[in-house]
Amino acid sequence: MTEPRDPRRVPRPARPAGRSGASRSPATRRPAVQGRPRPAGGTLRPVSPRPRLRLVALALTLVMLAFVVRLVQVQAVDAAAYSAKANENRYVPVKLAAERGAITDRNGVDLATTVDAYDITADPSLLAPDKLKIKDAPQQAAALLAPILDESREALAAKLDQPASRYVLLARQRTPQVWKKIKDLRKTLDAKAAAAPKSAPRPNVLVGIFADKHSKRVYPGGDLAAGLLGFVNGTGKGAGGLEAQLNKELAGKDGKLVYAQSGGRRVPTADTQEHPAVPGTDVQLTIDRDIQWAAQQAISDQVEKSRADRGYVVVQDTRTGQILALANAPGFDPNDLSKAGPDRLGNPALTDAYEPGSTSKLMSMAAVLEEGAASPYTRVTVPNRLHRGDRLFSDDVDHDTWHLTLNGVLAKSSNIGTILATGQLGTTQPQANRVLYSYLRKFGIGQPTGLNFPGETDGILAKPEKWNTSQQYTIPFGQGLSLNAVQAASVYSTIANGGERIAPTLVRGATGPDGRYVPAPAPAQSRVVSTKTATTLSAMLESVVDDDEGTGAKAKIDGYRVGGKTGTSNRVDPKTGRYHGYTASFAGFAPADKPRITVYCAVQNPTHGSYFGGQVCGPIFQKVMAFALKTLQVPPTGAQPPRLPVTFKPGE
Amino acid sequence: MTGQGGRPRGRQRLAALLPSAPRGGTAARTPFVLLVVVLLGSGLITLLLLNSALNQGSFELSRLERKTGELTDEQQALQQAVDAYSAPDELARRARKLGMVPGGNPAFLMPDGTVRGAPGPVSSSSTSLSASVEPGSLGPMMLRPSAPETPPASVLPPTSPAVRPAIGPLAPSTPGVPPSPGPLATPVAPASVLLPAAPPSPAGRPSALAAGPSPSASGR
Numbered sequence: 001m002t003e004p005r006d007p008r009r010v011p012r013p014a015r016p017a018g019r020s021g022a023s024r025s026p027a028t029r030r031p032a033v034q035g036r037p038r039p040a041g042g043t044l045r046p047v048s049p050r051p052r053l054r055l056v057a058l059a060l061t062l063v064m065l066a067f068v069v070r071l072v073q074v075q076a077v078d079a080a081a082y083s084a085k086a087n088e089n090r091y092v093p094v095k096l097a098a099e100r101g102a103i104t105d106r107n108g109v110d111l112a113t114t115v116d117a118y119d120i121t122a123d124p125s126l127l128a129p130d131k132l133k134i135k136d137a138p139q140q141a142a143a144l145l146a147p148i149l150d151e152s153r154e155a156l157a158a159k160l161d162q163p164a165s166r167y168v169l170l171a172r173q174r175t176p177q178v179w180k181k182i183k184d185l186r187k188t189l190d191a192k193a194a195a196a197p198k199s200a201p202r203p204n205v206l207v208g209i210f211a212d213k214h215s216k217r218v219y220p221g222g223d224l225a226a227g228l229l230g231f232v233n234g235t236g237k238g239a240g241g242l243e244a245q246l247n248k249e250l251a252g253k254d255g256k257l258v259y260a261q262s263g264g265r266r267v268p269t270a271d272t273q274e275h276p277a278v279p280g281t282d283v284q285l286t287i288d289r290d291i292q293w294a295a296q297q298a299i300s301d302q303v304e305k306s307r308a309d310r311g312y313v314v315v316q317d318t319r320t321g322q323i324l325a326l327a328n329a330p331g332f333d334p335n336d337l338s339k340a341g342p343d344r345l346g347n348p349a350l351t352d353a354y355e356p357g358s359t360s361k362l363m364s365m366a367a368v369l370e371e372g373a374a375s376p377y378t379r380v381t382v383p384n385r386l387h388r389g390d391r392l393f394s395d396d397v398d399h400d401t402w403h404l405t406l407n408g409v410l411a412k413s414s415n416i417g418t419i420l421a422t423g424q425l426g427t428t429q430p431q432a433n434r435v436l437y438s439y440l441r442k443f444g445i446g447q448p449t450g451l452n453f454p455g456e457t458d459g460i461l462a463k464p465e466k467w468n469t470s471q472q473y474t475i476p477f478g479q480g481l482s483l484n485a486v487q488a489a490s491v492y493s494t495i496a497n498g499g500e501r502i503a504p505t506l507v508r509g510a511t512g513p514d515g516r517y518v519p520a521p522a523p524a525q526s527r528v529v530s531t532k533t534a535t536t537l538s539a540m541l542e543s544v545v546d547d548d549e550g551t552g553a554k555a556k557i558d559g560y561r562v563g564g565k566t567g568t569s570n571r572v573d574p575k576t577g578r579y580h581g582y583t584a585s586f587a588g589f590a591p592a593d594k595p596r597i598t599v600y601c602a603v604q605n606p607t608h609g610s611y612f613g614g615q616v617c618g619p620i621f622q623k624v625m626a627f628a629l630k631t632l633q634v635p636p637t638g639a640q641p642p643r644l645p646v647t648f649k650p651g652e
Numbered sequence: 653m654t655g656q657g658g659r660p661r662g663r664q665r666l667a668a669l670l671p672s673a674p675r676g677g678t679a680a681r682t683p684f685v686l687l688v689v690v691l692l693g694s695g696l697i698t699l700l701l702l703n704s705a706l707n708q709g710s711f712e713l714s715r716l717e718r719k720t721g722e723l724t725d726e727q728q729a730l731q732q733a734v735d736a737y738s739a740p741d742e743l744a745r746r747a748r749k750l751g752m753v754p755g756g757n758p759a760f761l762m763p764d765g766t767v768r769g770a771p772g773p774v775s776s777s778s779t780s781l782s783a784s785v786e787p788g789s790l791g792p793m794m795l796r797p798s799a800p801e802t803p804p805a806s807v808l809p810p811t812s813p814a815v816r817p818a819i820g821p822l823a824p825s826t827p828g829v830p831p832s833p834g835p836l837a838t839p840v841a842p843a844s845v846l847l848p849a850a851p852p853s854p855a856g857r858p859s860a861l862a863a864g865p866s867p868s869a870s871g872r
Contacts, residue, residue, distance in 0.1 A: 110735065115728040115732065116724070116725060116728065175725075175729060176721075176725035176728075176729070177725065177729055180725075220732065220735030220736065221735075221739055221741075222741070224739070224741075266710070289740060293741065557757050557758075558757045558769070559757055559758075559759060559769030559770035559771075560758075626758060629758050630755065630758040633760075634758075635758075635762070635768045635769065636760070636768045636769050637768075638766075638768050
């Protein structure tokens, strides 16, 4: 605008100057302009236009300069800051949630997996009477939603009837099908409202219902292996069990998508940055789902029957150290944690430390045999009472003097016989203690199992110098030291595996996001006793189950050679710290001459019926072992058992 | 240009500046304008096409995304249903409903014809993993009267306490069975008849075989 006016204005003052040769007719001029110079008259000499021109030019230059400076500042100096500010609104970052990896059993059956779920929410203010022109909109909406959400109608109505509120959570973690049903219902209501005559508006009462998409962890087996698998917390992070231990692998890495938006829509031509989410690793456990189920059934039944505090069953593959089942009772359902008490959420088979009792006599016998202090045929005369240290020791039953072989001491589970036998480990008692201690350590007592399970206990095994007077005589028969169920099972697996201990493992392998299966690293191996000792011990353990005088007759499986040992120990009540009640246990493996499977069972504080390990846990061992042998298709070898002598006749 | 009267002057000036400006200038204007119009028009149309293609693509994308979501949801729902059916607990429950009982001690038939293990018939309660499963099924209900009676029968004569356990498991199980009167009536009668004749334990076995035709087959 300024440009065309300027050239016209510039000649204006010049015109009076060129008065002499005026080429243009005055009629062309505008009257106002025409009138002005006239009163001035020819006497007034006009000012030269040049300074004014210069001034204007200068002003314009200054203005332009200011513009240029600002331009440079915006476009060059602060360009990054401004473009960042612009991008803040234009580019929308979206989190791409990584899918949590599945946990499967050894055959690839899902034990924990992730599915989509919706939290159903509502904006109650949209249902307010003055908005919808319906008085009982919340009640109507509640009546429609109650059957779909499986919630009580009154509770929903109360949640929706808060006209001042903008957000309520109606139901958590519903399936996509539920949300679809609500959407369909809303659509039909919309159609109805549209079809209704204008005079009677029928607004949609479901208008304020929304859904938030989440992912949900589901455990298809319910309480199957729940203690082992653990659970995830409200934010989807592992909070217990293997879910917590392997959280880093399972969680994967969240991705990010940044795209340009305009009015809420994605701009297709604008560039987008996408960092795809890295899905979590699928973890394969060594657990066999069916054996796990059988173990869990058996122990749950027995715990209920004995009205016991709790019980555990460990099933281990003797040749690989892999744990095939790790069952706890009572358990919980990780799909619905609200019903589980906090004391049930753990995995007591690994977190409980308790005194094993007679099942640990196997380690004492292993030490005695390996050190050459005795043989299975060594004769042990067992009196009714034995005075050692400050105490009088007895066996679980009152008896006349028994004439037992060392094999018989184990078969009849004689405490006195075990004290006498381990006394031969050294010339002095402290020396014998040190030898026994070294064997207990080699069997893994008082040491981490290597599973790295959250909350796992190492057990308690004091150094031999610190064993008190009675401890040095009770530790040989399993009191005065404590361990967890997996450690106990590992002791028997060691003997079953020919004296070589293989650290127990729970994870068999993992399938990474690239789809490649990576087997877990091989577990640590260490030799504890010689193969010969292990074979002898197996034969001795057979006497426990097989012999008429043995304590473990209930564990017998017809057609198989089974080796095992009962245990009935005084239990330390965790509340009072004093001995109260019993721990019944049984450990063993089969087939005894070519072992494949170890089963360990313990029941804490059975209060109803028998509390003896052979009575309480023997049948569980039998059931679980028979099931495992069938599942893994392990045939009996058909060889005859050696039948080592249990007693001897004095004087022969 | 500037004014109405300035045209001839401007032309002259231009001519002076561009001495070679020919009279062909007027002749070449039409194709030039046409070219420009065509260029502009085609550009506009291309842009329009491009835009609608992009929009088409984005519609297609959102449609496919929605479909993927629906199919994923369906797949997950079906997978969960399959998992629920194949869960060991559920399998055991349904097997019991069909009258099956858990197998006994494992036995193997080797390739050379020898049998390893100790095969034998199984009754429902003597074997493993039965107690927690609900008794509302046909098989165990028919077998159960014969199973508990074997141990007490050798000790006790058929007095009234011996009869009670036979009825005990039956009574709570009736609501679980749809055709209740039929199967309920039959096992009670043979059980009460069997009891006096049962003292030797092997006698219990054929009775179990006779009482329940379908479960007896599964015992092998």
